[in-house]
Amino acid sequence: MISSHFKPYHIPLFLAKYAWLSLRRMPMLVHFEVTMRCNARCGFCDYWKTPATEKAKELTSFADAARHFSPMMITFTGGEPLLRRDLEDLVRAVREASRLTYITLITHGGMLTLERARALWDAGIDQFNISLDYLDGRHDAARGIPGLTAKILATVQSMRADGIDGIRFNTVIKNDNVDQLLPIVERAAELGIGVNFSLYTDFKNGNRDHLVDAAGRDAVERAVGALMAYKRAHRGVITNSDHYLSTIPQYLRGELPGPCDSGNRTIHISPTGTVKRCPDFPLDGHWRDYKGYAPINCDACYYACRGEAQAPLEPSRALDMLALGRRRPAVPAVVPAT
Ligand code: SF4
Numbered sequence: 001m002i003s004s005h006f007k008p009y010h011i012p013l014f015l016a017k018y019a020w021l022s023l024r025r026m027p028m029l030v031h032f033e034v035t036m037r038c039n040a041r042c043g044f045c046d047y048w049k050t051p052a053t054e055k056a057k058e059l060t061s062f063a064d065a066a067r068h069f070s071p072m073m074i075t076f077t078g079g080e081p082l083l084r085r086d087l088e089d090l091v092r093a094v095r096e097a098s099r100l101t102y103i104t105l106i107t108h109g110g111m112l113t114l115e116r117a118r119a120l121w122d123a124g125i126d127q128f129n130i131s132l133d134y135l136d137g138r139h140d141a142a143r144g145i146p147g148l149t150a151k152i153l154a155t156v157q158s159m160r161a162d163g164i165d166g167i168r169f170n171t172v173i174k175n176d177n178v179d180q181l182l183p184i185v186e187r188a189a190e191l192g193i194g195v196n197f198s199l200y201t202d203f204k205n206g207n208r209d210h211l212v213d214a215a216g217r218d219a220v221e222r223a224v225g226a227l228m229a230y231k232r233a234h235r236g237v238i239t240n241s242d243h244y245l246s247t248i249p250q251y252l253r254g255e256l257p258g259p260c261d262s263g264n265r266t267i268h269i270s271p272t273g274t275v276k277r278c279p280d281f282p283l284d285g286h287w288r289d290y291k292g293y294a295p296i297n298c299d300a301c302y303y304a305c306r307g308e309a310q311a312p313l314e315p316s317r318a319l320d321m322l323a324l325g326r327r328r329p330a331v332p333a334v335v336p337a338t
């Protein structure tokens with residue numbers, strides 16, 4: 001579902017903005033990595049090893065960058081953005097600087113309370129993307145946060161009951177959660193929220209434990225087939241394009257041709273204001289000096305941000321947009337956090 005912060009009359013304005021950004025070859029999606037610090041303990045990401053002293057170097061405003069790029073979408077990410085006590089101020093300033101921009105927040109959810117979610121929603125967050133890779137204790141173990149899964153599910157339910165309607169699970173497809181993908185979608189549908197999938201890569205820190213290798217390809221292909229069948233029958237829950245989901249098996253078989261076009265439609269800006277072409281590449285220059293990137297012969301990941309940037313405008317995208325625009329009923333009962 002698309003955030004109720006936006007109304008149907010915004011659609012032509014967004015379409016005009018899309019055309020304007022395309023003409024000027026400006027990014028559609030800008031990620032603000034507001035901190036690299038994190039209090040989770042994921043084995044597949046080293047951001048949590050960032051020293052606390054890095055806090056002193058973090059920008060105190062991303063508003064100028066938001067005004068400069070004024071993209072279709074801005075994502076607050078990290079590290080764990082909720083570690084920033086001034087996150088509401090950062091969001092409010094970006095909202096003021098770029099009004100016709102859809103603003104999302106990626107969080108592991110461990111520190112997300114209804115009160116903080118409401119404050120961020122009122123400051124200008126249009127969509128909360130909460131990481132959830134398993135519905136059971138495997139998620140708590142993978143993130144190193146006891147009780148995390150139950151907390152996420154309870155918080156989402158209370159947010160929905162409070163009228164916050166822009167919520168998605170961010171689910172990474174790994175070799176050991178193939179059994180969880182459809183159940184996560186079904187749980188999201190019950191909660192009245194969406195799910196966005198991305199494929200695991202070991203490029204972050206070389207951890208191959210969750211990598212889908214040759215032995216796991218068939219299982220992922222079957223799971224993706226089930227997700228596609230679900231999506232065609234119930235549009236508006238799975239938010240990836242048909243193109244991205246259906247090309248995951250091709251990527252795993254090494255059959256996806258062409259260089260990576262990252263760093264053009266999508267860019268990342270570090271906590272100190274430096275641009276990089278994708279989350280896992282080295283930092284380049286200051287965002288004011290950004291002039292775009294040449295396509296690169298890299299095949300290290302098939303993150304959704306890579307695949308979606310290269311997705312063609314198919315009729316199924318219009319069906320997705322119509323379905324995402326439909327309001328879903330709030331979930332009335334609030335389950336207490338455990
Ligand atoms: S994957 Fe996310 S939650 Fe895990 S350590 Fe990295 S930034 Fe933190």
Ligand code: SF4
Binds near residue numbers: 303
């Ligand atoms: S394939 Fe593209 S998005 Fe992925 S790591 Fe390489 S350059 Fe980055």
